[in-house]
Amino acid sequence: MRRSLRILGASRRLGGRVVLRGIDLALNDGDFLVLAGESGSGKTTMLRMIAGLDRADAGIVEINGTVMDDAGRVFIPAERRGLGMVFQDFALWPHLSCLENVALALPPVTPKRNEAAMALLDRLGVAAVARRRPAQLSGGQQQRVGIARALATRPSLLLLDEPLSSLDLETRERLREELRESLRATGVSAVLVSHDPEDCWKLADQVAVLENGAIRQQGTPQALWEAPASPYIARFTGAHGGIPVPVMARCGQAALVLGGEVIVLPGAPPEKARLFWRDDAICPAGEGGIAAEVVSVNFEAGRFRVRWRVPGLAQPLSGYAAAPVPLGAQRISIDPAKIFLFDVSGDHCP
């Protein structure tokens, strides 16, 4: 399959600090990649490097099979890469109307520019405000115009720098769907920088997670959910916890001792570990299980969030129940397939 984007061993230093190191990344044609990571992990630098607004110190950046940046030997500037980009703070030209913003981005040979620009605005649902200037629009409308402008260049690869982060929940949800539909309809590949897990679930074909300037894990959203490679990825994919737990070695495997019960997990035991778990990993058990005490129960979006204190653990475990659970002693069961242990350095243990 043809690759829209390929990055091989790319590194970047800024102000004497290594911002990106040894980045290897590939994106197939038509795929949607979500680039996630904490603030300062290098996401925006990587996006700027792909865009040609920043240069790689080492490695290769290839777009649609053409080398764009070969660490000083080849460098094709942003204006010749044929990309589209949506900026976090929109970056619409404030002195031009929305129609002019889109029309200016159309390729010079485009016939009937106003019709073409208006068609794009119409597709994004902002044709009615085409004659207004960006400052006269809401954030959601501005971002729609930003997406229309990015699509105007007919890019094969679209870059999106946290385009939804400044929008309210409802607008974000609607724009997410519209963005996905627009890209599917045009067959455009996309790289979206985000630290919102919803973007991962609702937009991504692939997710790459940056930690300290390096790609910690890349795969489908499902692969990341099933086996997160770090505490950040576990949290990003919806796991709870991060509490320190006692771990023993048993026949070369990690044995987690909770409330007198032993849960054996595959993999070498770490000296000190932190425990993460999925929503449904912990539930009340009729008989047997681990002795615990229900310390709080509160209603949360159609179910009940329960917190159990387990002897030997510094912090309570939490999970969900369909019905309210009485406070006090209770036995719980833990599904070993839905918990993750990371040693304190952040490496996945099992």
Added chain:
Amino acid sequence: MIAATLALATGIAVLKLQHGRSLWFAAGMQGLLATNMAVPGLVLGAGYVIAFNNNVLPLYGTALLLIVAYAAGALPVAVRLLGTATAQLDMKLDEAARIFALPLSTRLIDIEAALLARPGLHAWLLVAAAVMFELPVSELLYVPGEMPLGVAIVSADMMARYDVAARLALLGMAVLAGLAAALCLALRLGGMPRSLEGKAV
């Protein structure tokens, strides 16, 4: 007007030169420009007479020297006024223009210049007003027989022709008001980007 335009053009060049360089460079440049303001006009004028009254650069007595002196005097003000405006210009606007493959001329004229037009024209007007009534440098450097407005007003005053002096002062103010009105109108009629003209937008 030529001097004001020259001051603004040089100011933009100075700001471009400062862009992306160290703070020390910018501070040095600002200091150099500030000395131009710190030196009294008469001393500065005398300096120009000494520097340009020779065989190497025989500019003394020409209109060119007067224009250069006016522009140099107005440069610190022009740089300050334009510097604030350019500092507020979001770099992402130019980056967006680059991503969308706009040619350099379009980026400079339709994006950068268009966004700087208002503060630029205000700066130009301020510099033009200062230059129009400037006296110390004009007294020393004006071309014989072609008195600048400031010199003409003082000269009429000294000959007790107060009516002429008043008329000249009012004429200067009227010219400035006319310029301001014309510039406001030009900004209001700014219109569409040059690169979209004639392309059926």
